[in-house]
Amino acid sequence: MQDRPPLVLVTADVKELDTYRWHATVSTYINAVAVGAGAIPLILPSLGEDIDVDAVLDRVDGVLVTGSRSNVHPSNYAVEENDDFAPFDRERDMTTLPLIAQAVERAVPLFVICRGFQELNVAFGGTLATEIQRQPGRLDHRAPQSDDHDVRFALAHDVALKEDGVIAGIVGSPTIRVNSLHRQAVDRLADMLVLEGTAPDGTIEAVRVRDAKGFAIGVQWHPEYWVTSDEPSKRLFKAFGDAVRERQRLTQGGIAGSQAAE
Numbered sequence: 699m700q701d702r703p704p705l706v707l708v709t710a711d712v713k714e715l716d717t718y719r720w721h722a723t724v725s726t727y728i729n730a731v732a733v734g735a736g737a738i739p740l741i742l743p744s745l746g747e748d749i750d751v752d753a754v755l756d757r758v759d760g761v762l763v764t765g766s767r768s769n770v771h772p773s774n775y776a777v778e779e780n781d782d783f784a785p786f787d788r789e790r791d792m793t794t795l796p797l798i799a800q801a802v803e804r805a806v807p808l809f810v811i812c813r814g815f816q817e818l819n820v821a822f823g824g825t826l827a828t829e830i831q832r833q834p835g836r837l838d839h840r841a842p843q844s845d846d847h848d849v850r851f852a853l854a855h856d857v858a859l860k861e862d863g864v865i866a867g868i869v870g871s872p873t874i875r876v877n878s879l880h881r882q883a884v885d886r887l888a889d890m891l892v893l894e895g896t897a898p899d900g901t902i903e904a905v906r907v908r909d910a911k912g913f914a915i916g917v918q919w920h921p922e923y924w925v926t927s928d929e930p931s932k933r934l935f936k937a938f939g940d941a942v943r944e945r946q947r948l949t950q951g952g953i954a955g956s957q958a959a960e
């Protein structure tokens with residue numbers, strides 16, 4: 699049996715650039731999988747129904763669903779579209795929503811970030827609120843205006859984690875400071891998800907999948923950005939990497955992984 703490094707699928711956005719359409723992923727997610735989780739990142743193109751998600755999940759040990767400036771199309775949670783919900787990436791929606799559901803079903807370790815966090819909620823029947831900074835009593839969760847990503851991704855507010863929660867256990871603290879780059883948020887939390895952390899204004903910031911057979915957590919912030927310097931971010935990716943390695947061990951590493959027992 700041949701050993702192989704663990705493989706983690708990383709989702710892609712569909713972008714128009716240089717007169718071409720690209721299926722692309724921001725490098726901070728790729729680096730965080732490689733360095734923080736110790737796995738090989740594989741970018742999954744957003745091909746919707748043209749990709750057999752089940753067949754892909756046979757061959758990988760984990761799934762990272764990334765953040766993105768686009769929003770999940772509101773038709774996915776039965777809300778009518780208007781300008782407040784744009785921009786969209788329907789090809790990504792058609793890929794990530796089934797991918798998330800299948801990864802959970804098959805106990806493939808799943809870590810979802812920001813847009814990915816919102817997709818997790820929608821994939822299991824929850825809803826999203828848009829332009830939350832306009833709601834009375836709500837913090838402005840958008841990034842500071844700057845061209846410098848270190849400024850945009852600077853730690854911005856606290857998150858109170860649930861005592862005895864999975865995420866509090868991973869980061870080893872009941873409160874952490876996180877960055878914030880979003881204008882949508884979970885509105886109705888899906889029944890399948892368990893609240894793990896909130897911002898000071900009550901915004902849902904961290905969840906886990908209820909009764910998940912494997913690692914399945916999500917955060918509204920961006921631990922990938924500071925994965926080498928911020929201890930909680932480091933711990934989250936390390937825990938994901940450990941789950942990925944355990945999945946590989948259980949389903950048997952090596953090329954024969956495709957014959958893995960569930």
Ligand SMILES: N[C@@H](CCC(=O)NCCCC(=O)O)C(=O)O
Nearest residue numbers: 765766768769812813880881882
């Ligand atoms: N639909 C979302 C997007 C949240 C998200 O993933 N943000 C990452 C943006 C990175 C950047 O601005 O550079 C929303 O709620 O806005």
